[in-house]
Amino acid sequence: MKYDLSKLEEKAALLKLMSHRVRLxxxxxxxxxxxxxxxYMQGCLDIPQSTISQHLSKLRLGGLVKDERRGTEVYYSVSSREAESIINQLFLEEESNCQEK
Structure with missing residues (x-):
């Protein structure tokens, strides 16, 4: 079996970037x-803004999120369909359990 090692490296880098609990x-x-x-994220995560900003910077540099300035604030959103798909799959069971209740 022959694999495209560059593709495997790319996928491994994506998973490595997503693997931190705060970034996830x-x-x-x-x-x-x-x-x-x-x-908003700070209120949900209950960690310092500086910590969230550091993780967002890594996600942005990795191409997983993008930022948009709205007045004096910066809003972040997911820019990687692949990352979004992985998140949806990881939490699919949890989401379906919430909908059943």
Missing amino acids: CILRGLVREGANNVT
Whole structure:
């Protein structure tokens, strides 16, 4: 069996970027809620804004989120369909359990 190693490296990098619990939580929130700013995320995550900003920076540099300035605030949203698909699959069972209640 022969694999395209560059594709495997690309997929591994995506999973590595998503694998931190804070980044995973940020992505999950953006997929569920849509675009949000750091202040909103801080209220949900209960961690310092600076920590959230550092993780958002990594996600942005990795091409998973994009930012948009709205007045004085910056809103973030998921820009990677692949990352969105992974988030949806990871939390599919949880979502269906919520809908059954």
